Amino acid sequence: MNFIIKRKNILKPLQKLNSLISINHENPNINNILFKIKNNYLFLISTNLEIELIVKVSCIKIYETEKISVSGKKILNIIRSFPVDSIIHIKIEKNNMKIICKNIYFLLSILSGMNFPKFKKEKKTFNIDISQKKFKDIIYNTQFAMAKQDVRHYLNGICLEINKNKISVIATDGYRISISSIMMTKFISSYHSVIIPRKTVIELIKLLNDVDLPFNLCIGNKIIQFYINEYIFSSKLIDNDFPDYKNLLIKNFDVEIKINRHKLKQALNRASILTHQKTQGVKLQFGHGECIVTAYNEQEEKIKEKFLVNYSDKIIELTMNVHYILEVINVIKNDFIKILLNNSTSSIYIKDHQEFHSVYIIMPLIL
16 A cells, blocks of 8 residues: 545544544454555544544545555644645555655554455435435434433434435434424335444534535435535444334424523523422423422522513413423524423423424423
8 A cells, every 4th residue: 555645635634533543452443444445535434333434534545455455543643733734654564554744754653554454334224315404403403302321222222214205313212202393395105213322422513514515415225325515424233123203203282382482491500500409400480471490409498580471371380301491492493492292290391383394392390
C-alpha cells in the first residue's frame, strides 16, 4: 500500500470511524481501522461487530494496493496533528505504516487486513430513497425516548415502520412514547417494521445531513443499511417485536390546552432546580386562564410560577417528570404546543400546534 492524500479528505472520515470503535483486548482488530484500496479509491472500514461503517475516500495518487489494519485512535491523532492544508504520504513497509508529512515522520505497527472481522452481508428485501433532512428530523424528534440498557432489549432502540405512503419512527422507554412520521409520494405496497439499536441511532444522526438530498435505505432480514453520500453504514437489527403502541393512541380528548412553548420551557427549567431528586416531579395546574407550575424537594423547598394560557375550563392538575416534558419541548420548533388529555390521571399528549406528524405521550407520576 502506497498513496498520497490530502489531510482534509481523510480527517473527517477517521473521526466518524473512530466513534464506532470500542476497546477490545481479545480481538485487537476491533480497535483498528481497515485500509483497503479498490478501483483507485481508498476504503476505510471500522466495526464493533454489531455495526459497520465504510467510507470511500479520494486520493491524490495511488501507487500500490494492499489491505491492512491500523490503530484507529493513533492514526486519527496523528492526522489531526498535521497542519491544516497538509499533503500526507502513507506507505506500508514490512509490518509498519509510514506516515510522512513534510519533515514529520511517524511509524505505526499494523495487522494484516486478512484477519479484520467481516460484517455479514445478506440479501436486501426492501430499499427506498428518502430525504436525509426529513429522515434525520423524525429520528431526532423521537430518539430521546429510547430506553437505556433496559432488560427489555427491544426498547433500547427505535422502531422504524414503513406502511403505504408513510414512514414512522417510534421510541419508548415504558413511561413515554414519541412518534414522528413523514409522508412519501411513492406508495409502498409492502409493510415493514424493524427495531434499530440505540448505538446505531446515535451514529446515524451524526451521518445524516440537514439537506434534502436523498440517501438509500436497505432492509434485510437481520441487517439494515444506509447509503449516505460516500458512507455505507450497516447495523444488525434487534430481533424482537416492538410493543403494540397503536393501542395507546387516543383520537378524542376532553381537554385541549394551547400553550406558549417558550414560557412553559422557562418555567419548567426553573422548577427543575427544586424537584425531588428521586421522582423529578413537577405539578402543572391549568384553569381560570392560568398555568401554575409547582415543584418541591426533600428539604421542603418550593417553587411556584404562574403565567397566562388560553384555557378557562375546569381545573386540571397533573404531576409529571419535568425532564420528560422538557425533552419534548426541546425538539418542537414552533412557538406553541398543544397539551391533550382526558383527566388528571390519564397520560398527556403533546403535539406541535402547527405540525401534525409528531406526537408525544407521557404517563403521569403517581405519588
